[in-house]
Amino acid sequence: MDREVNPGMSPDRTDSRPLLDVRDLDVAYEVSGSSWRRTTTTVVKGVSFHIDAGETYGLVGESGSGKSTTGRAILRLAEVAGGTIEFDGTDLATLGERTPLSYRRDVQAVYQDPAGSLNPRHHVGRAVTDALKRHGTGDRAERQDRAREAFAQVGLTDAHLSRFPSEMSGGQLQRVAIARALVLEPRLVICDEAVSALDLSTQSQIINLLMDLQQASGVSYLFITHDLGVVRHMAHRLGVLRKGELIEQGDTSAVFADPQHEYTRSLLAASPSSHPEGREQRRADRLARRRGAAQASEGAGGTAASASPTAPAAAASSPARPATADMRQAGPTRPMVARPEGRA
Amino acid sequence: MTVSTVGPAAATTPAAKQAAGPRQAWRRLRHQPLTLAAILTVALIVVIAVFAPVLAPYAPDDTDFSNVLSGPTAAHPLGTDDLGHDVLSQLIFAARTALLVAGGSVLVAMLIGVPFGLILGYKGGWYDRLGSRVMDLADAFPGIMIGFVVIAILGRGVWILIFAIGLIFSMNFGRMVRAITLAERKKLYVESAHVSGLRNRQIIFGQVLPNLAGPLAVQAAVFLGNAIKVEAALSFLALGLPDDQPSWGGMLRTAAEHQVDHPLMALPPGIAIVVTVLAFNLLGDGINDALSGARSTRKARKASRKAARLAASTLAEVEQARLDAEAREQVPSTRDDAPVPVASSVATREALVTTAAHPEPVLSVRGVSIVADRPDGEVVPLVSDVSLTVGRGEVLGLLGESGSGKSMLAKSILGLLPPGVRVDSGSVTLAGDELVGRDERGMRAIRGKKLGVVFQNPQANLSPVHTVGHQLVDPLRVHHGMSKAAARDRAAELLDMVGVKDAAGRLSQYPYQFSGGMAQRVAIAIALAGEPDVLILDEATSALDVTTQSQVLDLVLDLRESLGMAVVNITHDLGVAAESCDRVAILYHGELLEVNDVFSLFENPHHPYTAALLAAHPTADREVDRLPTLADFVTADGEWIVR
Missing domain, CATH: 3.40.50.300 (P-loop containing nucleotide triphosphate hydrolases)
Incomplete structure (x- = not known):
């Protein structure tokens, strides 16, 4: 293509x-x-x-x-x-x-x-x-x-x-x-x-x-x-x-x-916009996205919750990007595509 | 309409400031009397050595058998030795030997050690493993033993002695050069040379070696002194120079044989050795200090110079933008004397600054000017006459x-200005309390308790040797007088509030166990521990990935809503300002150009500089053919174009 x-x-x-x-x-x-x-x-x-x-x-x-x-x-x-x-x-x-x-x-x-x-x-x-x-x-x-x-x-x-x-x-x-x-x-x-x-x-x-x-x-x-x-x-x-x-x-x-991949979508959603217009909506979308990811991860066995202090490397990295790590499993079927503002 | 401008700063190009290299070195030297004395001493010894035949009253091999082992007399001011040699003349001629042996052996040591270290450090791998073991092995032998072996095999003589001492020291040079090369090798300029196709040989000797010059000079000076010591020791043991060659070590040996009847004979060569070695060592220290820019004493000057250079570089970029624009449009060059826009006139600026009064200003900055005092008496303005207010629960962007x-403005609020930089005029009030003019103790009561701050580098914000819990508990106990147990509970609460999972468990972890975004959350938790009225974020999200950045910004907004605190968000990123600030202040070259509600500012910027920034910002949510630059917002005469 x-x-x-x-x-x-x-x-x-x-x-x-x-x-x-x-x-x-x-x-x-x-x-x-x-x-x-x-x-x-x-x-x-x-x-x-x-x-x-x-x-x-x-x-x-x-x-x-x-x-x-x-x-x-x-x-x-x-x-x-x-x-x-x-x-x-x-x-x-x-x-x-x-x-x-x-x-x-x-x-x-x-x-x-x-x-x-x-x-x-x-x-x-x-x-x-x-x-x-x-x-x-x-x-x-x-x-x-x-x-x-x-x-x-x-x-x-x-x-x-x-x-x-x-x-x-x-x-x-x-x-x-x-x-x-x-x-x-x-x-x-x-x-x-x-x-x-x-x-x-x-x-x-x-x-x-x-x-x-x-x-x-x-x-x-x-x-x-x-x-x-x-x-x-x-x-x-x-x-x-x-x-x-x-x-x-x-x-x-x-x-x-x-964007086809959920990770690309989350990158775009996290990338700061060039204009404050619609930022409340964007923030709400990000929140929903993170919540969805957290729920997905709990459903998948609660890996984030069980991050133990005895495994510092895993504990240090997993909570930082829980959204990205788990959204891939959720796949592109999730309907929450936060499209950035289309300003010319 | 154009706004009139003043542009005196265009004259101070960075080049003009850097040109006085040697003169600066001299000025530094004047503040180092010991180094100056060392230089003079070394120079004196060199003069004595060079003019020995003129200065010495006798030739080195003149013997006066009628006056053997005499004390000081009119004919022999320092007496004579057991063969009737004049001690003063011997001393003078021995200076030649000392310098020759010292200089020669350091040269030999460098000729062997420097290439050796360069190759080990640069090549690494097996070269380094084998070569380092060789150096370890050489270190395992006492240096003087190596000297013995060389002399035992090759015999006695000046050149053999030079070679022997050179060999002893070569591994010291090798080790130092290897260590520096290892560090230099990873630098980008070496990689760039690779990409340019330069050969290894060219990179090692053409690119890396010049960067070794400073440390090598220091090392050489110190080892010149050491070589004199080793030479004296070997000659003292009758292993160094042939007996007919005058040397301080040889003189000491003669003196030792007669120490019972003539105890003072050891003094002249002893003093000569001590003075020379000391002079070389002090010289080494002096070079070291001069190279490192004598950090401690002249920190202030450095800070002000840096500030001035930064200012100059922004101007240089504007100038550059104009150069580009002219090159592109083939406009005849008029830039030579064109002033660069620095400040708009006061009247216009006031018109541009629309201070949307927020209810209840908690922090107000009124007419603050910050200057740097240069040691030569010049006062460099860094921030001029800035007035701002931050309301309770408001996020103000400083862009x-x-x-x-x-x-600098943020540091002046926090009372953390670097030495040599001060608030010249104006006032900063926090909830009615004046902050300007407070002493360090007074500020400490404010910082942490009423003002929280988070800096750019999350890991540098935290102490690497203390647990996160320790760093959270400390301010709680200091500012709120909590008991240890209560503080620990509160610390866990705070960590939980900033979104760290399993907060209680992670209190006992160290900062390195946290990722960048998590470490920044911890830093925010620490800043919040004192329940501050104002949280200052100094580029707090600039070093984070976008995903993490958005999480941290959202966290700050949540906390603002739940705690009602005011936030000052200092950033260079327009996107961060757009997403997180209620009002935005635009600073340029120390001047406040515009303060406005964030929506109005992005929709309808008042100042052309703001408009230029907005236009120059490439973003993920729109496409343009060509990015406008600052030059598009400045007339040919160097004035802002107000639209």
Whole structure:
């Protein structure tokens, strides 16, 4: 249902092959244990999605849902435990231990914390020139020119090149991070909460910048975020992750208009609205939703009530999200769909 | 219509403030007399070593057999040794040896230890396991034994001594570098370098190593002193330098042989060693202090600098927005001297602030201005002339972006302003009691009892080493003089009220056993323990997932209804304000731009900045083609466009 290419977005790559194709991805982390024995926990389970050229795919979920881990697996920073990731028809598993330079050029990342993603001891311009140098771009003068162009592209001036990260604002640093990602002319950029730490007035500028750059270069974004508002604005399609599983995906407008999964519905209901109008109703709906979930859980054996203090981990997590944990069992048959206010 | 503006702040770009790096270091140094003395001492020793042939009255190997073991005389101010060497000259030439050996061995130690530590820390895995065991093994031998072995195998000589001491210290450097590298490796800039395709070698030496410079400098200074001690010890044992090479250790050995008949001979080399080692150690401490920004004494300056930088960064963003807009529209640049909107004129602001009088204001803030005092005498305004009231049972939102002064305003109400920041004028009254000007004891009676507060990070709100019950019982006993048993019952009631299941059982648990949302509920329960008139939420739901956030906000609204308390909800999130506040105050750059009923504010914002924020907010319940930015609400002359 979600295989159509976005109109006017993919210039010459009209073949049906997506740019990125993730199939049944499992990612496991080593949790603890001694040097000799490994204990792993699976944080991404059987995730499948694809991204077409020139498209923005949103990956939404709450903390611990595995959305960042999925991004790291695509960047080859987290080990794939199962399934395949194909980029432009090449299975990443066949690339071997060393990631080829071409892949490092094609796939870039922009992170949430722009200050942390730049070396505090280097001029920010070096982030760009170092990348160019590694990828064999010209001599020092040419790299400097390219860095200047890249900075201009993201709305920074030459004077910014020789600043240290501590001398720039968060929004400016995020522009540097975007310049570094885009100077290599990548085909896919993983944006991991790339606008979440920014002030509203800065956030809108960076969102517009990312969208303008996409228009100009046809780059694809994997947009990882917890912010439903941002994803609605930016993504063509989106997937909803919950505890490592992709529970729903589809065209952004379709998912927002008619969420299929109960968890998506509860996320939308919990997401604060942009206008106070109708908030009493929304609050009442949320209350009913929680009550319904609590009753469902009691009916299912009263797991929440019997959470004992001797099982701290379970006790700590289960009451926090009782609604989400148990609503899935209730399924989409429950009639209480709290649709957000449809304001234009 | 446009509103006239004043924009002096545009001149203070962050760059201008940071440019004076070395000068700042010097200013800090002036406040550290010990470090200054250490620097001067080290410099003096270096000068003596370099100009030894000029300064020393005799050559190091000059012997005066007619005056063996003489005490201080006119010809030999510090006397002579058993071979008739002039002690003063020996002392001076030995400084050369000491510095050469110290410098050389620290260099050797760094050349071995730094790459070793970098590779262990960065590579991890088997490299680290094996390498760390090697370091443990080296630690298990006394350093001096390693020196003995090297010298026993290779013989005596300056270069061998340097190598031996370098080897002893290399593992200390290795351990330190490994520890720092382990921490740096996890940082995003290293990951970003990976994604850029940089080789491991480039990341280790080009990206991580520069971040080690500070700690390495400290370590090197301290080990320069240690090397002098080790050299003296080895030479004292006749294992260090050849006998014809003047050294402080060798002089001590001679003195030891004659300590019965010439007890004062040990003094000159002893004093030289103590002074030099002390100087290097103090220098190390000084570098450490200078790097860490001398936290304790200059906290205030830091706070004010941070505040000023935050303010400047908001302005920088407005400037940036205008830059973008111009780039997009190809408008000829007029921005160079364009002022940035900072404040609307007072008259207009009053028109914009519609203070819908809520019945019975419980908290009122009148004309509060907050300033930061910089050490150089400059007074930086953080909040200017803000007036607000909060009625009983009302939820007032304080909405603003970073640098808007919203948190400072809350801290001024709580009497928790950081050092160097103070309320310059105005008054804050809580149920008729004036809060401004109260001393710490006076505020303590108010906080917890009449004012409750919940901060952003739920885990940081709670003490990790005490049970939740302990933290709840304490304020109950302090503020209400309850007995232990009664307080415990009440604590369980409070936890139950904020929706923690099995409240009595969970009282004995520690904060880490609670999830983020549950921990925030506990923090609210603690804030409610004193039955406050006003509950202040400082970004209390910002760190929570949306589901949890909505639960906590709903809880606050329930409590407001059942307890009738007033709530001040400080947030940067328009959605949170829309869902939970009755009235909303908009703060920008320390100025109160607008206070209005939440419905009117979202429907019909008075101030262009409010309108800009509303427009820039991407939300889940509507779609727009392009997000308007601040620049769309500012004229080319940098004035707000009022619609």
